[in-house]
Every structure is written in structure tokens, then in C-alpha cells.
Amino acid sequence: MHKKQPNILYIFGDHLNPVALSCAGNSDLETPNIDRLAQRGVRYTNAYCTHPLCTPSRASMITGRLPSQLGITGFETDWKKEDLPPTLGRLLRDQGNYRCGWGGKWHISDHSLEDLGPPEPSDQDFGFERICGLDDNHLPEACARFLQVDDPRPFFLVAGFDNPHNICEADRNQPLPWGEVQDVPVDEYPNLPQNFRPSTGEPQVISLRRAQAQNQAVTPYSEERWRRYRHQFYRLIEKVDAQIGQILDALDESGLADDTVVILSSDHGEMNAAHQLFHKQVLYEESVGVPLIVRDPADTRRGVTDDQLVSIGFDLLPTCCDYAGVTPPAGLCGRSLRHEGVDSSSSAREVLIAETRLNNACEARMVRTPRFKYIAHRWGENNEQLFDLEDDPGEMINLAVEKRHANTLQKHRELLAEWCRSTGDAYAKHYTHPGHAAVPGVGWVELSPDRLKV
Structure with a gap:
């Protein structure tokens, strides 16, 4: 049972496909650390992002709003500091007295978070102390240092990994920033997915996207090439799973695990050869779907799945506010996922x-x-x-x-x-x-x- 205001640890990857986990029944990879988190909590099987692209999805996570409402529909933003809505870090810091830290990938805008050290409190900052820059290899160590700080306040720590986004660099035959992936013989590559072929009645805009991507490919996309792509993607997930494990170990060693809610997700998914597509942006399940696991020490549910419709973009902010005892801004579409020990199926989202x-x-x-x-x-x-x-x-x-x-x-x-x-x-x-x-x-x-x- 955690204290009234629990600590909150939010871990998320970039491009993490919702079914590319061994706890989701995928035998092509092993994710023991994500699996142990799922065994201690609840895995949501119908979780989505609000927009399957990094910058819009991340902006949605910290505001609870649809990216188009924020004017963010691509990598470039027109998000001016004077127009900044209440953000998750600012809400928990200013109203909940939380110590808020962000480590790793940001990828939302070029504003105050990129400065080192805690921001000066105002209505034009994001509310986070920067604990580590974009560096998957050093992020677990930075999180461990954050957890060791003696501070009476509860904490909200965000650990944002770049991987398995490095599948983009791998696909272009570029060096991988956080370590290479070892190749294996062709007969050890994963097989193609059952939905490898395009859907019937496919929209013209998706057909055009596929053709443009393959015309720009470094090497042609044969079935062998697609299988190699899947091999690389799964090995990158295993790499980030090991680093997630280091953070979970540090949490256990800190003695704070029983007072800490852990949430794991991703900014969006990855097509991973489904419908002969790669990366994101389309609204197929592999791209718009995300993994979502919530481990709440006060929740007696362990190792279960929940199939209600949830959104990491809409629901992360009200969930964290609920745990922190903070009132979220009015007019948001999200709802808290905090479990109160009663059947919530009657109030499940229908759309x-x-x-x-x-x-x-x-x-x-x-x-x-x-x-x-x-x-x-x-x-x-x-x-x-x-x-x-x-x-x-x-x-x-x-x-x-x-x-x-x-x-x-x-x-x-x-x-x-x-x-x-x-x-x-x-x-x-x-x-x-x-x-x-x-x-x-x-x-x-x-x-x-x-x-x-x-």
C-alpha cells in the first residue's frame, strides 16, 4: 500500500509496438523486464496514442489534448510559450508539490526543458528538471541517481528512451546511436506477419505512401529484406528492455518501489512489415496502438489484462493527477485509469x-x-x-x-x-x-x- 501521494515513474519508448512483447504472446523476442512489470500490474490491450508521430503524440501526453488542438501535426511546431496550456509536469510540481524530472528523449519543442537544471517556476515552462539528455545508454544511471536523492517530496520521473526508434537508422543502413544489432543467418530471421499483404479496398493515400517509401529505399524490399527488418526491430526492443530493467532494479534497490506507481508505454507503434509498411503515421493497429502497463502497489490486480479503450495521450495526465491529488484542467477528454477496487466496466469508454x-x-x-x-x-x-x-x-x-x-x-x-x-x-x-x-x-x-x- 503506497502513501497518499505516491511517487510516479513513467517509462516510455519510441516506436514500441504493442504486440512486440513476449508478455503479449510474441515468441520472436524476449522482454523479461517489461514482462515482470506486466506480471506485477495491469496490461491494457486496447491502448492507443492520439497521433502516431513522435512530436504530436508527446505534446498530447503532457497536456491531455489532441495534437491538432495544440497546432502540432508534424515535427515542426508553432507552439509559443505564451500559448502553453497547463502541462503535466507543471500541474504536479505547482499543485502537488512533486519533484518532477525528465530524462532522455524529449522531442516536443525547443523550449525550456532543453536547458540544464530545474526551470524557474512560471506559467511558461514545462515543470520538469532535466536529469539526462538524449542518451539511452546513460539514462538508467541518471534515473538511479535521481532516485537516490533524499527529498521529502514525492517524485514524478519520466524516462524517455529513443529505442526502438533506431529501426529508422537501421533501415537506412546508418550507424545506430546506442549500439549495433548483430545480424544472423537468414533462416533465423522472424517470419513475415500474417497481415503482410495490403488490405482490400486500401486507401489511395496509403498506397502512395508505400510506393514513395519503397522508391526511396536504400535497397529493394524483398521478403528477405522485410524479415531482416523485423529481426533488427526485435533486437532493438530487447536492448531497451534490458535498460528498462536497470531502472526497475534501481527502483527496487532504492526502497521506494512500494510507494511508486510505474507506468510503461510508447509515443506510438511501428508497422513492422504489416501491410508491407514500416514506421508510423498510418492508423493501422501496429502504428496507432501502443503498449500500456500500469503497476500500482495499492492495486491488488496482478498479471491481468484489461481490454477497455484507453489513450496514452488523453489518459496519462488525468491518471497522474488522480494519483497526485491534483485537479486536471477542465474540458479534457481523458479519464483516470486509477483502479478504486470496483468494477469499472460500466463506465468504460465506448468511443x-x-x-x-x-x-x-x-x-x-x-x-x-x-x-x-x-x-x-x-x-x-x-x-x-x-x-x-x-x-x-x-x-x-x-x-x-x-x-x-x-x-x-x-x-x-x-x-x-x-x-x-x-x-x-x-x-x-x-x-x-x-x-x-x-x-x-x-x-x-x-x-x-x-x-x-x-
Whole structure:
């Protein structure tokens, strides 16, 4: 049982695929340290990011807002310090008296966090002390030093790893920043995924993305090349799993583990050859899905899974605020994942939204319901997708092209329209209709004026 205000340790990777873990049943790699965290807590099997790209997703994590509401839809941001909304670090530091530290990868903006040392408290900083720069190899040691500091305040420590993002460098035959991956004979490479082929009725914008990526490839993408890619990706995950283990060991050795909630996730996933795609940005499960494990010493649940719809972008902030006894900002979409010892299934989320911007031009939205996933792309042929994730978890059959699924399709279109209407999400906006979103099968959706700037 932890104290009233527990310590909070948030560990997250970059590109960590939700099913690329041995605790998720994947036999192509071993992740003993992530597995032991899952054995001590709850693993969420339907967890998503808000936008499968590093900078937008990370901005969402620390604000609880959709990246498009923040004006962040790519690597470049127009996030001015004077427009900075309340951030997770600032909320816990200023209202909860937490000692907040951030180590490792930041990748949100170039503002105050990049300065060494604790920031001067203000409404224009992020609220974190920088304990370590971008360095996976030294991050565990920096976290251990942070844990050894004698301070009466509870702590909120973020450990942001770069890996397994190095799959991007590996794919381009570049040196790997945190150590190379040993190659093996071809017959030891993992096999191709069951959903290696493109889905039926694939949107034009995804086909274009695949063609552009493969045209720019250093070497052609044969099946052997794809299998080598998967081998490299899994070895990078094993590398970061070992480093995560060092942090968990340091927590145990500090004597603080019984008073510390540990959360593990990622900023987004990695396609890892599914649908013959790599990296992120698309709204397929491998890309928009993330691992999420919560180990709360006060929660009696151990080694269980929870299939409710959750979002690391929407839910991290209210969850941490709940543990810290801090009131989150009004108007956020997220909810706390803190378990109060009662059945929460009746209040489980029925609809979850995510967004992306493909090829630096085409907006898209995901509407996830308990059984189905709907994806709308702003332009192109076959710009809608509908998948029955119970019958088709690999997202191979696009039901949006079949008349017999028209009612389900229209229901999800209406859910997207209601989301846009109630939150001010100007999806697919057009200069001819300011203050409106454009939803397939619904048309122009007038947005609530008081929600246009959240």
C-alpha cells in the first residue's frame, strides 16, 4: 500500500509496438523486464496514442489534448510559450508539490526543458528538471541517481528512451546511436506477419505512401529484406528492455518501489512489415496502438489484462493527477485509469478518437468502438476504412466497400461528426466553410463556437 501521494515513474519508448512483447504472446523476442512489470500490474490491450508521430503524440501526453488542438501535426511546431496550456509536469510540481524530472528523449519543442537544471517556476515552462539528455545508454544511471536523492517530496520521473526508434537508422543502413544489432543467418530471421499483404479496398493515400517509401529505399524490399527488418526491430526492443530493467532494479534497490506507481508505454507503434509498411503515421493497429502497463502497489490486480479503450495521450495526465491529488484542467477528454477496487466496466469508454496527417498533406481520423474501427482520410480513392477487429484483428478486409455494412459505416461517420461538433475538431476543413468539419456521408458539420480553441 503506497502513501497518499505516491511517487510516479513513467517509462516510455519510441516506436514500441504493442504486440512486440513476449508478455503479449510474441515468441520472436524476449522482454523479461517489461514482462515482470506486466506480471506485477495491469496490461491494457486496447491502448492507443492520439497521433502516431513522435512530436504530436508527446505534446498530447503532457497536456491531455489532441495534437491538432495544440497546432502540432508534424515535427515542426508553432507552439509559443505564451500559448502553453497547463502541462503535466507543471500541474504536479505547482499543485502537488512533486519533484518532477525528465530524462532522455524529449522531442516536443525547443523550449525550456532543453536547458540544464530545474526551470524557474512560471506559467511558461514545462515543470520538469532535466536529469539526462538524449542518451539511452546513460539514462538508467541518471534515473538511479535521481532516485537516490533524499527529498521529502514525492517524485514524478519520466524516462524517455529513443529505442526502438533506431529501426529508422537501421533501415537506412546508418550507424545506430546506442549500439549495433548483430545480424544472423537468414533462416533465423522472424517470419513475415500474417497481415503482410495490403488490405482490400486500401486507401489511395496509403498506397502512395508505400510506393514513395519503397522508391526511396536504400535497397529493394524483398521478403528477405522485410524479415531482416523485423529481426533488427526485435533486437532493438530487447536492448531497451534490458535498460528498462536497470531502472526497475534501481527502483527496487532504492526502497521506494512500494510507494511508486510505474507506468510503461510508447509515443506510438511501428508497422513492422504489416501491410508491407514500416514506421508510423498510418492508423493501422501496429502504428496507432501502443503498449500500456500500469503497476500500482495499492492495486491488488496482478498479471491481468484489461481490454477497455484507453489513450496514452488523453489518459496519462488525468491518471497522474488522480494519483497526485491534483485537479486536471477542465474540458479534457481523458479519464483516470486509477483502479478504486470496483468494477469499472460500466463506465468504460465506448468511443476513442485518434488523428494523423499522412504525406504531410492528408488528414485522417480514427473512430474506435469496442468491436469496430473506422478510418476517414481527407482525400483519395477508397478514403474510408471499416474493420471488424473481433473477426479481423489484422485489418485485412475493408468492410466500408460493402453495402451490407452500410449501417455500421454510417454509425461511425456520425460518431466522428459528433466528435467534431462537440470538441471543435475542424477535420478536413475547407476555406469555403470556415467553422465546419467535413465528414464523409454526413457533410459539413458546424463546430461548437466555444470549443474551436480548446
